[in-house]
Amino acid sequence: MAGEDIFTLIETYLNNRMSEEEMQAFERRCETDPAFACEVKAHTRAEYAARSYARSQRSAELKKPV
Amino acid sequence: MFGKKDSATDQEIMAGIRAGGVTRQRYENLFFLRNKEMVRLRPRKYRITEDDALDAYTEAFLAVVDHIVSGRFRGEASLKTYLSRIFRNKCVDQHRKNTTIPTDWAEEFPELPDPSRDFLKKLMGEERLERVSQFMEQLGQRCKDLLMLSAWGYSPAEIAEKMDFSTPHSASSQRHKCLAKLKEMMTGVEEFED
Numbered sequence: 001m002a003g004e005d006i007f008t009l010i011e012t013y014l015n016n017r018m019s020e021e022e023m024q025a026f027e028r029r030c031e032t033d034p035a036f037a038c039e040v041k042a043h044t045r046a047e048y049a050a051r052s053y054a055r056s057q058r059s060a061e062l063k064k065p066v
Numbered sequence: 067m068f069g070k071k072d073s074a075t076d077q078e079i080m081a082g083i084r085a086g087g088v089t090r091q092r093y094e095n096l097f098f099l100r101n102k103e104m105v106r107l108r109p110r111k112y113r114i115t116e117d118d119a120l121d122a123y124t125e126a127f128l129a130v131v132d133h134i135v136s137g138r139f140r141g142e143a144s145l146k147t148y149l150s151r152i153f154r155n156k157c158v159d160q161h162r163k164n165t166t167i168p169t170d171w172a173e174e175f176p177e178l179p180d181p182s183r184d185f186l187k188k189l190m191g192e193e194r195l196e197r198v199s200q201f202m203e204q205l206g207q208r209c210k211d212l213l214m215l216s217a218w219g220y221s222p223a224e225i226a227e228k229m230d231f232s233t234p235h236s237a238s239s240q241r242h243k244c245l246a247k248l249k250e251m252m253t254g255v256e257e258f259e260d
Binding site for chain 2: 007013014015016023027030037040041042043044045046047048049050051052053054055056057058059062063
């Protein structure tokens with residue numbers, strides 16, 4: 001994985017900007033390469049946390065009485 | 067491009083939300099307020115309080131916005147009908163909220179096609195993420211703001227303008243750094259050990 005831009009690769013996957021073949025290859029790699037799967041999980045957690053936090057902040061803003 | 071907001075049609079609301087940035091927030095607010103009556107008229111059979119119904123409504127609303135942005139909702143039904151359907155499901159969730167529900171990892175990635183959403187759920191397994199705000203609160207305010215703007219659909223160019231970055235590329239690069247910081251904070255936490 002050295003030298004590979006894993007960050008961009010995972011972002012491209014999570015934002016659905018890959019072709020079907022690339023997505024399948026990405027998912028196959030998660031199943032066969034434990035270190036890669038571990039990176040994907042760690043990135044997914046962080047991205048999920050950021051999105052979920054943003055959602056809760058927006059939700060609180062929307063619920064404020066007008 | 068956008069007509070008078072008060073009388074905006076579903077198509078105009080969807081286009082406004084897809085436009086991103088400030089326009090998105092304006093049309094979101096309009097769409098949110100226009101259908102908020104659903105909270106008062108909530109299905110009685112679930113016996114949820116008005117506060118819980120407001121939570122359910124807000125969650126349903128944000129899910130619909132995600133579906134509009136990601137293209138999962140293409141206007142097959144009216145926005146109100148679609149929102150009402152999801153609101154009903156969220157009311158059921160509120161009704162069951164005392165039971166343990168595992169984290170739905172696919173929920174925050176509506177852009178992904180169904181097979182990849184299923185793959186992601188399988189990959190993440192039964193992991194639960196309950197301390198989201200605790201991790202986010204440990205980040206600096208600037209990182210928090212940047213990650214939130216990005217999650218709300220602001221483009222790197224809009225973020226650069228709003229947060230005084232010299233170029234959209236600097237905004238993207240700072241976003242990567244903030245996310246890497248968050249990732250590092252969450253790594254090594256017992257509940258996420260692989």
